[in-house]
Amino acid sequence: MSASTSRRPLAAILGGVRIPFCRQNSAYVDLGNQALGTEAVSRVVDRFGLKGQELGELAFGAVMKHSRDFNLAREIALGSGLAKTTPGLTLQRACGTGFESAILIANKIALGQISVGIGGGSDSTSDVPLVLNQAFTRRMLDLSRARSMGDRLRAFKGFRLGELKPVSPMVSEPRTGKSMGEHCEMMAKTWGISRTDQDQLALESHQKAHSAYERGFYDDLVSNFRGVKRDNILRPDTTLEKLASLKPAFDRKSGQGTLTAGNSTPLTDGASALLLASDAWAQAHGHAVLAYLVDAEVSAVDFVGGEGLLMAPTIAVSRLLTRNGLTLADFDLFEIHEAFAAQVLCTLAAFESPGYCRERLGLSAPLGSIDRSKLNIAGGSLAIGHPFAATGARMLSGAAKLLKEIGGGRVLVTACAAGGMGVAAILQSP
Secondary structure, three states: OOOOOOOOOOOOEEEEEOOOEEEOOOOOOOOOOHHHHHHHHHHHHHHOOOOOOOEEEEEOOOOOOHHHHHHHHHHHHHHHOOOOOOOOEOEEEEEEHHHHHHHHHHHHHHHOOOOOOEEEEEEEEOOOOOEEOOOHHHHHHHHHOOOOOOHHHHHHHOOOOHHHHHOOOOOOOOOOOOOOHHHHHHHHHHHOOHHHHHHHHHHHHHHHHHHHHOOOOOOEOOOOOEOOOOOOOOOOOOOOOHOOOOOOOOOOOOOOOOOOOOOOOOEEEEEEEEEEEEEHHHHHOOOOOEEEEEEEEEEOOOOOEEEEEEEEEEEEEHHHHHHOOOOOOHHHHHEEEEOOOHHHHHHHHHHHHHHHHHHHHOOOOOOOOOOOEEEHHHHHHHHOEEEEHHHHHHHHHHHHHHHOOOOOOOOEEEEOOOOOOOEEEEEEOO
Protein backbone atom coordinates (compact mmCIF):
# COMPACT_ATOMS: atom_id res chain seq x y z
CA MET A 1 0.00 0.00 0.00
CA SER A 2 1.77 3.10 -1.24
CA ALA A 3 -0.66 5.91 -2.05
CA SER A 4 -3.05 7.12 0.61
CA THR A 5 -6.59 8.34 0.10
CA SER A 6 -7.75 11.39 2.03
CA ARG A 7 -11.29 10.04 2.09
CA ARG A 8 -12.61 9.40 5.58
CA PRO A 9 -13.64 5.75 6.00
CA LEU A 10 -17.35 5.05 6.07
CA ALA A 11 -17.26 2.57 8.95
CA ALA A 12 -15.16 0.06 10.82
CA ILE A 13 -15.52 -3.64 10.12
CA LEU A 14 -15.34 -5.54 13.40
CA GLY A 15 -15.81 -9.01 11.92
CA GLY A 16 -18.25 -11.44 10.43
CA VAL A 17 -19.53 -14.97 10.77
CA ARG A 18 -21.15 -17.35 8.34
CA ILE A 19 -22.40 -20.88 8.39
CA PRO A 20 -20.71 -23.33 6.00
CA PHE A 21 -22.00 -22.95 2.46
CA CYS A 22 -23.62 -26.13 1.20
CA ARG A 23 -24.58 -27.45 -2.19
CA GLN A 24 -28.25 -27.23 -3.13
CA ASN A 25 -30.40 -30.05 -1.76
CA SER A 26 -27.82 -31.21 0.76
CA ALA A 27 -27.35 -30.26 4.43
CA TYR A 28 -29.85 -27.37 4.46
CA VAL A 29 -32.49 -28.83 2.17
CA ASP A 30 -35.30 -28.19 4.67
CA LEU A 31 -34.29 -24.65 5.67
CA GLY A 32 -35.38 -21.36 4.17
CA ASN A 33 -33.89 -17.89 4.07
CA GLN A 34 -35.13 -16.86 7.51
CA ALA A 35 -33.77 -19.94 9.27
CA LEU A 36 -30.39 -19.67 7.56
CA GLY A 37 -30.15 -15.92 8.11
CA THR A 38 -31.18 -16.14 11.75
CA GLU A 39 -28.46 -18.71 12.32
CA ALA A 40 -25.74 -16.49 10.84
CA VAL A 41 -26.85 -13.33 12.65
CA SER A 42 -27.19 -15.26 15.93
CA ARG A 43 -23.57 -16.34 15.59
CA VAL A 44 -22.50 -12.69 15.22
CA VAL A 45 -24.61 -11.81 18.28
CA ASP A 46 -22.88 -14.55 20.28
CA ARG A 47 -19.39 -13.75 19.00
CA PHE A 48 -19.56 -10.07 19.83
CA GLY A 49 -21.68 -10.20 22.98
CA LEU A 50 -24.67 -8.42 21.46
CA LYS A 51 -27.44 -10.40 23.13
CA GLY A 52 -30.24 -8.09 24.20
CA GLN A 53 -28.57 -5.03 22.65
CA GLU A 54 -30.40 -2.65 20.35
CA LEU A 55 -28.49 -1.98 17.14
CA GLY A 56 -29.11 0.92 14.82
CA GLU A 57 -30.07 -1.36 11.93
CA LEU A 58 -30.01 -4.89 10.63
CA ALA A 59 -29.87 -4.76 6.83
CA PHE A 60 -30.38 -8.18 5.30
CA GLY A 61 -31.56 -9.65 2.05
CA ALA A 62 -32.16 -12.69 -0.10
CA VAL A 63 -32.50 -13.22 -3.83
CA MET A 64 -34.64 -16.37 -4.00
CA LYS A 65 -37.47 -15.14 -1.80
CA HIS A 66 -40.85 -16.54 -0.86
CA SER A 67 -43.70 -14.11 -0.23
CA ARG A 68 -43.29 -14.99 3.45
CA ASP A 69 -39.87 -13.30 3.34
CA PHE A 70 -41.45 -9.87 2.84
CA ASN A 71 -40.00 -8.62 6.16
CA LEU A 72 -37.00 -10.92 6.31
CA ALA A 73 -34.54 -8.63 8.08
CA ARG A 74 -36.93 -7.67 10.84
CA GLU A 75 -37.92 -11.29 11.44
CA ILE A 76 -34.24 -12.23 11.70
CA ALA A 77 -33.65 -9.36 14.13
CA LEU A 78 -36.49 -10.65 16.29
CA GLY A 79 -35.14 -14.18 16.30
CA SER A 80 -31.41 -13.65 16.61
CA GLY A 81 -31.05 -12.58 20.23
CA LEU A 82 -30.79 -8.86 19.53
CA ALA A 83 -33.07 -6.47 21.39
CA LYS A 84 -36.60 -6.69 20.00
CA THR A 85 -36.34 -2.97 19.26
CA THR A 86 -33.64 -3.44 16.60
CA PRO A 87 -35.03 -2.28 13.21
CA GLY A 88 -34.67 -4.49 10.15
CA LEU A 89 -34.39 -3.45 6.50
CA THR A 90 -34.90 -6.08 3.80
CA LEU A 91 -33.19 -5.35 0.50
CA GLN A 92 -32.01 -7.00 -2.71
CA ARG A 93 -29.43 -6.28 -5.42
CA ALA A 94 -29.13 -9.75 -6.95
CA CYS A 95 -25.67 -11.19 -6.21
CA GLY A 96 -24.63 -7.82 -4.79
CA THR A 97 -27.21 -7.98 -1.99
CA GLY A 98 -24.75 -8.75 0.79
CA PHE A 99 -22.48 -5.95 -0.36
CA GLU A 100 -25.36 -3.50 -0.55
CA SER A 101 -26.45 -4.36 2.99
CA ALA A 102 -22.97 -3.62 4.32
CA ILE A 103 -22.67 -0.42 2.29
CA LEU A 104 -26.03 0.78 3.59
CA ILE A 105 -25.00 0.18 7.20
CA ALA A 106 -21.64 1.86 6.60
CA ASN A 107 -23.24 4.91 5.00
CA LYS A 108 -25.64 5.32 7.94
CA ILE A 109 -22.70 5.12 10.33
CA ALA A 110 -20.76 7.68 8.28
CA LEU A 111 -23.74 10.05 8.39
CA GLY A 112 -24.02 9.67 12.13
CA GLN A 113 -27.52 8.20 11.90
CA ILE A 114 -26.47 5.02 13.69
CA SER A 115 -23.33 3.87 15.48
CA VAL A 116 -23.51 0.12 14.87
CA GLY A 117 -25.32 -2.31 12.59
CA ILE A 118 -25.22 -5.70 10.94
CA GLY A 119 -25.35 -6.35 7.20
CA GLY A 120 -25.68 -9.67 5.47
CA GLY A 121 -27.74 -12.04 3.42
CA SER A 122 -29.00 -15.58 3.06
CA ASP A 123 -30.20 -17.69 0.19
CA SER A 124 -31.67 -21.13 -0.21
CA THR A 125 -31.72 -22.62 -3.67
CA SER A 126 -33.20 -25.78 -2.14
CA ASP A 127 -36.27 -24.04 -0.71
CA VAL A 128 -37.22 -22.16 -3.87
CA PRO A 129 -40.61 -20.46 -4.24
CA LEU A 130 -43.02 -22.28 -6.56
CA VAL A 131 -46.05 -20.30 -7.68
CA LEU A 132 -49.23 -20.99 -9.62
CA ASN A 133 -49.11 -20.22 -13.31
CA GLN A 134 -50.90 -17.11 -14.55
CA ALA A 135 -53.84 -18.95 -16.10
CA PHE A 136 -54.77 -20.67 -12.85
CA THR A 137 -54.08 -17.51 -10.84
CA ARG A 138 -56.58 -15.61 -13.01
CA ARG A 139 -59.15 -18.33 -12.40
CA MET A 140 -58.66 -18.00 -8.65
CA LEU A 141 -59.13 -14.24 -8.89
CA ASP A 142 -62.29 -14.70 -10.95
CA LEU A 143 -63.53 -17.20 -8.36
CA SER A 144 -62.93 -14.75 -5.51
CA ARG A 145 -65.05 -12.15 -7.35
CA ALA A 146 -67.86 -14.59 -8.18
CA ARG A 147 -71.29 -13.66 -6.82
CA SER A 148 -73.29 -16.65 -7.99
CA MET A 149 -72.90 -20.36 -8.69
CA GLY A 150 -72.90 -19.55 -12.39
CA ASP A 151 -70.01 -17.12 -11.94
CA ARG A 152 -68.09 -19.78 -10.02
CA LEU A 153 -68.60 -22.36 -12.72
CA ARG A 154 -67.64 -19.90 -15.48
CA ALA A 155 -64.36 -19.21 -13.64
CA PHE A 156 -63.33 -22.79 -14.45
CA LYS A 157 -64.60 -22.95 -18.01
CA GLY A 158 -61.92 -24.51 -20.23
CA PHE A 159 -59.83 -25.60 -17.25
CA ARG A 160 -56.93 -27.94 -18.03
CA LEU A 161 -54.89 -30.04 -15.62
CA GLY A 162 -51.72 -28.46 -17.00
CA GLU A 163 -52.71 -25.22 -15.32
CA LEU A 164 -51.89 -26.83 -11.96
CA LYS A 165 -48.21 -27.16 -12.89
CA PRO A 166 -46.23 -24.77 -10.63
CA VAL A 167 -43.86 -22.19 -12.06
CA SER A 168 -40.26 -22.32 -10.85
CA PRO A 169 -38.16 -19.19 -10.31
CA MET A 170 -36.70 -17.74 -13.49
CA VAL A 171 -33.05 -18.65 -14.04
CA SER A 172 -32.57 -16.51 -17.14
CA GLU A 173 -32.37 -12.78 -17.76
CA PRO A 174 -35.89 -11.55 -18.56
CA ARG A 175 -34.61 -9.13 -21.21
CA THR A 176 -32.62 -11.70 -23.18
CA GLY A 177 -33.97 -15.11 -22.21
CA LYS A 178 -30.38 -16.29 -21.67
CA SER A 179 -29.00 -17.67 -18.43
CA MET A 180 -26.04 -16.09 -16.71
CA GLY A 181 -23.91 -19.01 -17.86
CA GLU A 182 -24.95 -18.50 -21.47
CA HIS A 183 -24.09 -14.82 -21.21
CA CYS A 184 -20.71 -15.69 -19.71
CA GLU A 185 -20.04 -18.11 -22.56
CA MET A 186 -20.51 -15.17 -24.92
CA MET A 187 -18.07 -13.11 -22.86
CA ALA A 188 -15.50 -15.91 -22.87
CA LYS A 189 -15.65 -16.07 -26.66
CA THR A 190 -15.41 -12.28 -27.00
CA TRP A 191 -12.33 -12.09 -24.77
CA GLY A 192 -10.74 -15.32 -26.01
CA ILE A 193 -10.73 -17.02 -22.60
CA SER A 194 -9.59 -20.62 -22.91
CA ARG A 195 -11.04 -23.67 -21.19
CA THR A 196 -7.59 -24.50 -19.79
CA ASP A 197 -7.24 -21.11 -18.12
CA GLN A 198 -10.71 -21.40 -16.63
CA ASP A 199 -10.00 -24.84 -15.21
CA GLN A 200 -6.67 -23.63 -13.81
CA LEU A 201 -8.34 -20.76 -11.96
CA ALA A 202 -10.98 -23.15 -10.57
CA LEU A 203 -8.29 -25.56 -9.41
CA GLU A 204 -6.39 -22.77 -7.66
CA SER A 205 -9.57 -21.61 -5.94
CA HIS A 206 -10.08 -25.06 -4.39
CA GLN A 207 -6.42 -25.36 -3.44
CA LYS A 208 -6.31 -21.95 -1.78
CA ALA A 209 -9.57 -22.45 0.09
CA HIS A 210 -8.39 -25.84 1.37
CA SER A 211 -5.05 -24.36 2.45
CA ALA A 212 -6.86 -21.53 4.26
CA TYR A 213 -9.01 -24.01 6.15
CA GLU A 214 -5.97 -26.10 7.04
CA ARG A 215 -4.05 -23.13 8.48
CA GLY A 216 -7.06 -22.11 10.58
CA PHE A 217 -7.95 -18.97 8.67
CA TYR A 218 -11.65 -19.81 8.68
CA ASP A 219 -11.84 -20.94 12.30
CA ASP A 220 -13.55 -17.77 13.50
CA LEU A 221 -15.25 -16.90 10.20
CA VAL A 222 -17.18 -20.14 9.67
CA SER A 223 -19.35 -21.54 12.45
CA ASN A 224 -20.27 -25.24 12.43
CA PHE A 225 -23.89 -25.91 11.65
CA ARG A 226 -25.81 -29.15 11.40
CA GLY A 227 -22.62 -31.15 11.70
CA VAL A 228 -21.05 -29.36 8.73
CA LYS A 229 -17.67 -27.80 9.50
CA ARG A 230 -16.51 -26.80 6.02
CA ASP A 231 -18.22 -25.74 2.81
CA ASN A 232 -19.30 -29.00 1.21
CA ILE A 233 -18.61 -27.70 -2.28
CA LEU A 234 -14.87 -27.63 -1.56
CA ARG A 235 -12.94 -30.32 -3.46
CA PRO A 236 -9.32 -30.35 -2.27
CA ASP A 237 -8.66 -33.49 -4.29
CA THR A 238 -9.75 -32.10 -7.65
CA THR A 239 -7.21 -31.97 -10.48
CA LEU A 240 -6.89 -30.37 -13.89
CA GLU A 241 -7.53 -33.77 -15.39
CA LYS A 242 -10.81 -34.15 -13.50
CA LEU A 243 -11.89 -30.65 -14.43
CA ALA A 244 -10.96 -31.21 -18.08
CA SER A 245 -13.17 -34.30 -18.23
CA LEU A 246 -16.36 -32.32 -17.56
CA LYS A 247 -18.65 -31.46 -20.45
CA PRO A 248 -19.75 -27.90 -21.29
CA ALA A 249 -22.76 -26.87 -19.21
CA PHE A 250 -24.19 -23.93 -21.16
CA ASP A 251 -23.03 -24.21 -24.78
CA ARG A 252 -23.51 -27.88 -25.51
CA LYS A 253 -24.07 -27.73 -29.26
CA SER A 254 -21.46 -25.52 -30.93
CA GLY A 255 -18.46 -27.58 -29.89
CA GLN A 256 -16.89 -24.37 -28.54
CA GLY A 257 -18.41 -24.27 -25.06
CA THR A 258 -15.87 -23.79 -22.25
CA LEU A 259 -17.96 -23.24 -19.11
CA THR A 260 -18.53 -26.42 -17.10
CA ALA A 261 -19.87 -27.43 -13.71
CA GLY A 262 -16.27 -27.40 -12.52
CA ASN A 263 -15.37 -23.83 -13.49
CA SER A 264 -18.79 -22.34 -12.59
CA THR A 265 -20.27 -21.85 -9.14
CA PRO A 266 -22.89 -24.42 -8.14
CA LEU A 267 -26.30 -23.54 -6.71
CA THR A 268 -25.66 -23.05 -3.01
CA ASP A 269 -27.46 -22.58 0.31
CA GLY A 270 -26.02 -20.45 3.11
CA ALA A 271 -25.95 -17.21 5.06
CA SER A 272 -23.43 -14.69 6.34
CA ALA A 273 -23.45 -11.56 8.50
CA LEU A 274 -21.04 -8.69 9.12
CA LEU A 275 -20.76 -6.30 12.08
CA LEU A 276 -19.90 -2.67 11.30
CA ALA A 277 -19.57 0.22 13.73
CA SER A 278 -18.14 3.65 14.36
CA ASP A 279 -14.72 3.91 15.99
CA ALA A 280 -16.32 5.33 19.10
CA TRP A 281 -18.75 2.41 19.46
CA ALA A 282 -16.02 -0.15 18.87
CA GLN A 283 -13.77 1.44 21.49
CA ALA A 284 -16.59 1.81 24.02
CA HIS A 285 -17.48 -1.87 23.68
CA GLY A 286 -13.92 -3.19 23.64
CA HIS A 287 -13.85 -4.46 20.06
CA ALA A 288 -10.79 -4.20 17.83
CA VAL A 289 -11.18 -2.86 14.31
CA LEU A 290 -10.22 -5.42 11.65
CA ALA A 291 -10.45 -3.01 8.72
CA TYR A 292 -12.25 0.06 7.47
CA LEU A 293 -14.76 0.15 4.66
CA VAL A 294 -13.41 3.23 2.93
CA ASP A 295 -15.65 3.61 -0.11
CA ALA A 296 -17.84 1.64 -2.50
CA GLU A 297 -19.34 1.95 -5.97
CA VAL A 298 -22.08 0.22 -7.93
CA SER A 299 -22.54 0.18 -11.68
CA ALA A 300 -24.47 -1.40 -14.53
CA VAL A 301 -23.92 -2.25 -18.19
CA ASP A 302 -26.20 -2.35 -21.22
CA PHE A 303 -26.07 -6.11 -21.66
CA VAL A 304 -29.26 -6.02 -23.73
CA GLY A 305 -27.42 -3.77 -26.17
CA GLY A 306 -24.45 -6.09 -26.42
CA GLU A 307 -22.17 -5.46 -23.44
CA GLY A 308 -21.02 -8.43 -21.40
CA LEU A 309 -23.55 -9.20 -18.67
CA LEU A 310 -20.90 -9.62 -15.97
CA MET A 311 -18.55 -6.78 -16.96
CA ALA A 312 -20.05 -4.07 -14.74
CA PRO A 313 -17.39 -4.48 -12.01
CA THR A 314 -14.82 -3.01 -14.41
CA ILE A 315 -16.84 0.21 -14.44
CA ALA A 316 -17.33 0.23 -10.68
CA VAL A 317 -13.60 -0.31 -10.11
CA SER A 318 -12.62 2.43 -12.54
CA ARG A 319 -14.92 4.99 -10.92
CA LEU A 320 -13.90 3.95 -7.42
CA LEU A 321 -10.18 4.22 -8.10
CA THR A 322 -10.56 7.58 -9.83
CA ARG A 323 -12.61 9.03 -6.99
CA ASN A 324 -10.04 7.90 -4.42
CA GLY A 325 -6.92 8.79 -6.41
CA LEU A 326 -5.71 5.19 -6.46
CA THR A 327 -4.46 2.65 -9.00
CA LEU A 328 -4.44 -1.14 -8.93
CA ALA A 329 -0.80 -0.94 -7.88
CA ASP A 330 -1.89 0.63 -4.60
CA PHE A 331 -3.61 -2.55 -3.41
CA ASP A 332 -2.03 -5.40 -1.52
CA LEU A 333 -4.83 -7.90 -2.13
CA PHE A 334 -7.69 -8.43 -4.55
CA GLU A 335 -10.94 -10.27 -3.87
CA ILE A 336 -12.97 -10.91 -7.04
CA HIS A 337 -16.20 -12.90 -6.80
CA GLU A 338 -15.87 -16.06 -8.87
CA ALA A 339 -19.32 -16.50 -10.36
CA PHE A 340 -17.52 -18.21 -13.22
CA ALA A 341 -13.80 -18.61 -13.83
CA ALA A 342 -14.37 -17.05 -17.26
CA GLN A 343 -15.97 -13.95 -15.74
CA VAL A 344 -12.93 -13.36 -13.50
CA LEU A 345 -10.56 -13.80 -16.43
CA CYS A 346 -12.64 -11.45 -18.62
CA THR A 347 -12.44 -8.82 -15.88
CA LEU A 348 -8.67 -9.17 -15.60
CA ALA A 349 -8.31 -8.98 -19.38
CA ALA A 350 -10.44 -5.83 -19.47
CA PHE A 351 -8.25 -4.19 -16.82
CA GLU A 352 -5.25 -4.79 -19.09
CA SER A 353 -6.91 -3.79 -22.37
CA PRO A 354 -5.95 -0.33 -23.71
CA GLY A 355 -8.93 -0.34 -26.07
CA TYR A 356 -11.52 -1.33 -23.48
CA CYS A 357 -10.19 1.07 -20.87
CA ARG A 358 -10.10 3.91 -23.39
CA GLU A 359 -13.39 3.31 -25.18
CA ARG A 360 -15.58 1.96 -22.37
CA LEU A 361 -14.01 3.37 -19.23
CA GLY A 362 -12.81 6.68 -20.67
CA LEU A 363 -9.26 6.21 -19.39
CA SER A 364 -6.08 7.30 -21.11
CA ALA A 365 -4.28 4.10 -20.10
CA PRO A 366 -5.20 0.57 -18.99
CA LEU A 367 -6.06 0.03 -15.35
CA GLY A 368 -3.24 -2.49 -15.34
CA SER A 369 -2.59 -6.08 -14.41
CA ILE A 370 -3.11 -7.86 -11.11
CA ASP A 371 -0.49 -10.04 -9.47
CA ARG A 372 -2.31 -13.37 -9.39
CA SER A 373 -0.53 -14.30 -6.15
CA LYS A 374 -2.58 -11.54 -4.49
CA LEU A 375 -5.92 -12.68 -5.90
CA ASN A 376 -8.46 -14.55 -3.75
CA ILE A 377 -5.67 -15.94 -1.59
CA ALA A 378 -8.06 -17.79 0.74
CA GLY A 379 -10.11 -19.24 -2.11
CA GLY A 380 -13.16 -17.92 -3.88
CA SER A 381 -16.73 -18.71 -4.78
CA LEU A 382 -15.82 -21.53 -7.15
CA ALA A 383 -14.59 -23.54 -4.16
CA ILE A 384 -16.61 -22.01 -1.33
CA GLY A 385 -19.95 -21.67 -3.08
CA HIS A 386 -22.27 -18.77 -3.83
CA PRO A 387 -25.55 -18.38 -1.92
CA PHE A 388 -26.44 -15.26 -3.87
CA ALA A 389 -27.17 -12.75 -1.09
CA ALA A 390 -24.62 -14.25 1.31
CA THR A 391 -21.50 -13.79 -0.78
CA GLY A 392 -21.02 -10.08 -0.03
CA ALA A 393 -20.65 -10.37 3.74
CA ARG A 394 -18.55 -13.51 3.22
CA MET A 395 -16.10 -11.63 1.00
CA LEU A 396 -15.96 -8.46 3.11
CA SER A 397 -15.36 -10.26 6.40
CA GLY A 398 -12.76 -12.50 4.80
CA ALA A 399 -11.00 -9.56 3.15
CA ALA A 400 -10.89 -7.67 6.45
CA LYS A 401 -9.28 -10.64 8.19
CA LEU A 402 -6.80 -11.14 5.34
CA LEU A 403 -5.54 -7.59 5.85
CA LYS A 404 -4.82 -8.42 9.47
CA GLU A 405 -3.15 -11.68 8.46
CA ILE A 406 -0.72 -9.98 6.05
CA GLY A 407 0.07 -7.20 8.50
CA GLY A 408 -2.08 -4.44 7.05
CA GLY A 409 -2.67 -2.73 3.74
CA ARG A 410 -5.50 -2.25 1.34
CA VAL A 411 -7.79 -4.67 -0.51
CA LEU A 412 -10.06 -4.19 -3.51
CA VAL A 413 -13.24 -6.28 -3.42
CA THR A 414 -15.48 -6.69 -6.47
CA ALA A 415 -18.47 -8.73 -7.57
CA CYS A 416 -20.73 -9.02 -10.57
CA ALA A 417 -24.50 -9.37 -10.24
CA ALA A 418 -27.46 -10.44 -12.32
CA GLY A 419 -29.08 -7.76 -14.41
CA GLY A 420 -25.71 -6.53 -15.64
CA MET A 421 -24.74 -4.91 -12.33
CA GLY A 422 -21.47 -4.74 -10.44
CA VAL A 423 -20.11 -3.55 -7.11
CA ALA A 424 -16.64 -2.66 -5.85
CA ALA A 425 -15.36 -1.67 -2.42
CA ILE A 426 -12.10 -0.54 -0.83
CA LEU A 427 -11.06 -1.94 2.53
CA GLN A 428 -8.08 -0.56 4.44
CA SER A 429 -6.33 -1.62 7.60
CA PRO A 430 -6.53 0.57 10.73
